[in-house]
Amino acid sequence: MTKKNNVSQAAVAAVLTSAERLDVLHSVVPDMADPDADFRDLAEMAADLFDAPVALVTLVDARDQWFKAAVGTDETHAPATASFCMHTIAEPSDGALVVADTVADPRFAGQPRVVGAPFLRFYAGVPLVIDEQPVGTICVFDIKPRPEIAPQLVAQLQRLSRLASSLFKLKHEAHQRALKEAALSREEQRHAMALDAANIGSWLWDVRSGSVSCNQPMLRMFGMKPVAIVQARDIFSAIHHDDRAATLSKLRSAMTQDEEYDGIFRVASTGRWLLGRGRVHERDAQGKPTLFLGINIDVTEEQGATQRTRLLLRELNHRVKNTLAMLQSLARQTLRRTSDPQEFMTAFAGRLQAISEAHGLLSDHEWGEIRLSALLAKQLAPHVRDYKKQIEVHKDEILLGPDQAVGLGLVLHELATNAAKYGSLTVPGGRVVLTARGVDEDGQRILHLTWTEVGGPPVDEPTRRGFGSILIERSLDKVMGSSVKVEYLPAGLTAIVRLPL
Template identity: 80%
Template structure:
C-alpha cells in the first residue's frame, strides 16, 4: 500500500488506489489540479442549499484532493490523508456521506482543520460518478455541528453531484472532439499543402448550386483568380472549344453510370494539357448526383513527350523504309561490281557500317540535327592511324538533317575508303584537307565542302568509272539541289560537295 495512504482504513485505501478509478480520473480530467470556473456556480448552489460557509467541487487521486471549484475558501488542494472526501468516495452505497460533528468522530477528530482553524465540524459530500467510478465529490462544510438533516437536502446534493459529473464528461468529450478536429485540420492542411506542392488541383462540385470549391493549384491551372470558389460554367468555359464537348460528355456519362470520370483536355488560354479524374461523391434520395469530387493534374509535358514519341516513330518508320531501299540498291550495285563473295562482303559491310554510324548519331539526337564534325569523326576515324595529324579540317559550325547526314556519310565513307586503298591515307605522310563553309544562296543555307588529298601517290583518272565513284556522285540524290564532283588532279583526288541544308 502507498505510504501516503497508510493512515487510511484498508477499504478506503483500496478505493483510493483502484487502477480503474484512477484510470477514469486521469483520462476524463487530465487537468485535475487546475481550478475551473465552470464549476463555481455548482459549488455556490450547494453552499446556498445548506446555508454552509464552504462548498467544494473536488477530485481525488492517490495523494491529493484537488478543488476544481470552491465557495468560501481560497484553498485549492489538500492531502488525501487529511480529507473527508476520501471516505465519501469509498462509501459502498454511493450515497451522501455525512459527518454531524467531526470533533466527536474518531476518523476526523485529529485532523488539522478540525483541531485548529477553521475548526470544521459538519461535512456532507456526494460522490461524483464518472463511468461508474467515484472520482471526487461535491461537498459542504460548516463550523457548527448539524443533526437530523432534511432528506430533501441530501437528494438535492446528489442531483448537483450528477450535474457536476455530467459537466466533467461533457467537457471531456468536447476536449476529445477538439483534439480530433485539430488533428483532422492538420491532416487536411497537410494534404492541401501536399496537393499544392505537387501541383495537383482538387475540386468539389456542388451540382445543385453550380459552385465548385477549389484549391489554389486548381485555379492556377485554369487561369482563374484565387477566389477558392468558382462556378462550374466558368470552369467549363476555360476548356479549349475542341475538347469541351467531349469533356462534358465524359462527365455526364460518369454521373449517369456511376463510373469514374477520366479525361484529358486543354485549357484554352494557356494550351496546357490537364488530366481530370473524379466520381460522384453524394446522391440525393432519388439517386440524383449532388456532389462530384475530383482532381486535375497538369500533363502537358507527358503529352508533348507522347507527341514527340509518335513523331519519332513515324520518322523512324520513314527512315527504315528509305534505308532498306538504299541497302537493296547498294547490294545490287556492289554485287554487279564484283563476283568475288569475299570482296562483295567487305565492300558491302563497309557501306552498311557507314549508314549505321549516321543512323546512330541521328538516333542519339532523336532524329533531329547533328553536327558535321561528329559525322566526319565517325566516318573518317576508322581509316586513319592519327586523326589529328592526318585529317585537317577548316569548317563553319554546320548542322545536318537526317537526309543530309545519311547521304553525306556514304560520300565520306567512299572517299575515305578510296583514299586508304589508293590515295593519301595509304601512305605515311599523306593527309586529307577538308574545308566546309555554310553560305547563303537566295535566302537558303548551303554547305560547300571540298575534300582534298595531300601527300599521296600521283593520281590518274581511271579509264573506267567504278561503283565507288558512281556512289559518291549519287549518294546525295535524295537531297534536291545537291551535287558531288570528283576531280582526279595529279597532286591528289579532290571532291567538291554542294549540299542544301
Template identity: 65%
Template sequence: MHEKTEAMLPAVTEVLDAPERLGALYAAVPDMAIPDGDFEGLARLAASLFDAPIALVSLVDREWQWVKAAVGTTEARFRSEESFCIHTITEADDHAFVVLDASRHPAFRSWRKVAGAPFLRFYAGVAIVLDGQAVGTVSVLDVAPRLEVTAKQQDELKKIAGIAAAMLKLKEEARRRALKEAALSREEQRLAMALDAANVGSWLWDIRSGTVAGNGAMMRMFGLPSERTIAAKAVFSAIHPEDRIPTFSKLRQAMAANEEYDGMFRIGANGRWLLGRGRVHDRDSKGAPLTFLGMTVDVSEQQAAVQRTRLLLKELNHRVKNTLAMLQSLARQTLRQTSDPAAFMTAFAGRLQAISEAHGLLSDYEWGTIRLAELISKQLLPYVSDYGEQVELHKDEISLGPDQAVGLGLVLHELATNAVKYGALSVPKGKVVLTARRVVEDGESVLHLTWTEVGGPAVREPRRRGFGSILIERSLDKVIGSSVKVEYLPAGVTALIRLPL
C-alpha cells in the first residue's frame, strides 16, 4: 500500500501521453464514450469487497477518465487532472494505489470534489493492463476516510482488474473477428453479384446430404426454382437425358482421381449448352469426398457458332466441288470456241471472275443469302465507266441463295460481255435497264428479271449460237423451273429471266 506525494505528479503527464499506452487503449476500445453493461458486475463486486458507496471501471486517455460501468454515480466521464485514477495509471505495478484520507493529502486536499461536495476522502484503485500498457482502472471511493486497506482486499481488487483486462481483450478480439467476417461477407456479396452479373453459375454440392446450393445464375441456367438450396437429384434431372449419365460419370471419375472436372452438357428443358468446371472441396478422414465446388457458364452461343462453322465448311466443301466441276465445263466449252490462247484466257478469266464475285458475296454472308442489287453491281461495275448513268435498275427487295447467285452471276456476266462487244455498252450513250420483280405463281415466289439494252447500235440476231449464248441459257440449270430467253430486237438485246426464289 502506497500514499503518493506531490513529488511524483510531473510523471503523470508523461505516462498519460505515451504513444504506446494510447495505441493499446484505442486499439482495444475505439469508442470509449459508450458505457458497457458487461462490466457492471465487476463494479458491484469491487464495491462489495470494500463496502464502498462508489465503484468504477474506467478507461483513461489524455484528457478524460471514461466510465464504462459504475456503482454510486451516474457521471460518464471526469477530467483527468482531478482524477485519482491517473495516479493509478502512473503506478501501473502489482500494487494498488491507495489514498486513505484525501483531505489530509497535500496533492489532493484542494481538489474540487475533495474540498467540496461530495467531499471524497478514500480511494483505492488497480490498473487495467493490456499488452503491457495501463489503459484504465478498477477503483472504489468513499466519502469517509479509512484507516487501512488489507492485503487481501488489494489482491482481490487486482483480480477484478485482471478480469476487466481479459474482458477487454476478448471484446477486442471479437470486434476484430466481426470486422473480418463483415469484410468477408461484403467480399462474398461482391463476388456473388459479379458472378450473377456475368451470368456465371456457382454451386456447392453437399454429397452426404444430397443437396446443391447455387447462386441465381446457376438456377436460371438449369431452369430450376430460385431457391438457393435444392436436391442434387433435381439438378442432375435437369440435364439432357443423352448427356446425364456421361456428365455424372465424369464427375465421379474426377472425384475418385482427385482431379478437376471439366465437361459440357445440355439442359433438357431448353437445349442450352453449359460448360461445367469444379473439384472436390473437402474430404472426410478416410478420404471420401464431402463437398464438390463448381461453376457453370452458358456456352450456347459458342456452340451455335461452332455448329455454324461446321455447316459452313460442309456447304463450302459442296460449293467447291460444284465450282470445280463448273470450271472444268467452262474451260472445255470455252476452249472449243477458240483456238487462240489469248482469246481463251480473256473469255475464261472473265467467266472465272464472275463466279469469284458471286462466291465472294456468298462468303461474306456465310453462304446464306445475298441481295440481288449487290450481285448486279458486282457483275456490271467492271464493264461500265459510269454505273449510275449506264445501269438503270428498277427492283423489289430480293434475296438469292447460293445456286441462284452463282448461276445468275454468270448470266449477267455473259450479257454484260456481249453488251460491251456488240451492244449498248459498246457506245458512250448506251445503257442497260434492269427490272426485277417478285411475283407469286401457283403460291410460290418467282423472280422476273428483264435485261433491256437501249441506245446502242442496231442489233442483228447472230447466225451461229456461240458458247456465250449457250452459257446464258444453261447457267441456271441447277435451279429447277428457271429459264432464260434472249431476244435480239433491233433496238437492243432483251433477256427475260425467270428464277424461282
C-alpha cells in the first residue's frame, strides 16, 4: 500500500515555514535539538511494529529535522528540506505518508540516503500534532521496498503519534509548572510571612556564580545575618563537620545522577537538625547543572511530623513511578492484543479509569489505608444499573494499603467488565455475590475474597486467554503471597482472591 501525496512543493514549503507552526514548536519544545530518552520506547515500538531497522521520533523546524529518539542510527539531525518528513507534516493532521519504493517515487529517488548509504527504499511516517499544528513525525525506514502494508499497521503508527504528541505536551506543561515554582521561590518578599509561619527555608543556588538567594527562615536556621544573597560555600561551611562530607556527597550524587537530593544534617553553630530536599532545576546545553532549587525544614522539635511528611513524599514519588510503568505496560499489552482503534481506546480507558479510581481513594486518605467497601463501590458501580440489587456483599471490615488497593482495583475492574459483557450483569436478574473475610494465617492477616456470578447466562471456559484474563492473574504480582484463581463454572464465573494485608 502506498499513500500518494499530491501536495505541491510550494505547499510543503509553506507548511515548513509557517509562523504559526514554528511558534507552537518552539514554545512547546524549546530544546528540540536535545535527544530525549523518554521517547525511546515509542521509537522502539514503531520499529517492532513494522519490523523495521530504523525508527525515529522527529521534530521539524524551518531548517532542520531533529531526532528526539532514534533506533538504528546514531544521527541526531538532518536538513529539513532533504527529509521525507517535510512531506509528511504537509499532510492533513491525521494523515500518513507511506512510500512503498523510494526509487520509484520522483520526490525521493534522487535523495542522498536513497542513492547512497544506507540506501533507504521504504518509508512510513505520521505527523505529530500539537495544538493543531504538525511539528514533527514518528516514522520508520527499511532498506527494502514493501509493495503491500497492512492498513492496521498505519493505524497503530497513528496511535503512537498521538501518544508522542501527548507526551510532548505533558512534558511542556510540567516544565512550565517548574518554571512557575522557581519564580515563586524568587519572590521571597511576597511569601515571607507564610514560609516563616511554616518554618520552611527555601533557596535557589546559581551553580555558575556560587550565589544562593534564600528567605529569612533559611538564614535563621543556619545562624546567618539577614541578607538577600549568600555564597554557597558559606552555607556548606555552616554544616556540622561530622555531617558535612556525607551531605555534600549526597548533593553531588543527586546533581550527577539527576536524582532528588534528600538528607538530614546538623548546623554547627546552633546544633539544630535540618531536613534538606531539592533537585537540579535547569541544565545548560552540555547537561551541566546551572540552577538547583531546594528547601530546608527544622526537624529538631518536629521530627515526628516531618518524618511522616518525608515518607509520604517518598511514597508518592514511588507510586507515580510505579503507575507510569504500569500504564506503559497496560498500553503496550492492550495495543498488542487488538488492532481495532475503538476497541483499544475502550479497553485502555477502562483500565486507566480503574487505576484512577483507586488512586483517588488513596489520595483522599493521604496514601494510607482505604476501606474495601469504598473500593468495591468505585470499581463496580459503573457496570451495574442498580448497585444494591445487583451487587451482594458479605464482608469483614477490611483496610487495604496502596499496593493492595491498586492491584485489587484492576482485578475488580476486569471481573466487572467481563460480567457486564458476557456474564451475570448482562441480564436484569443477574447478580454478583462478594464474600470478603480477613483471617489470621501464621501471624499474618490475609484477605480471602470470593467473586461469584449468579443468575446469568450459562458459562463456557474460553478457548483463548485474553489480556483481561492475564491482567486478572498478574495485577497482584507486587503483593507477595497473593493469588487469583478464576473458575468458569456452568452456573457462573467464580474468582477466588488471596491477598496478604
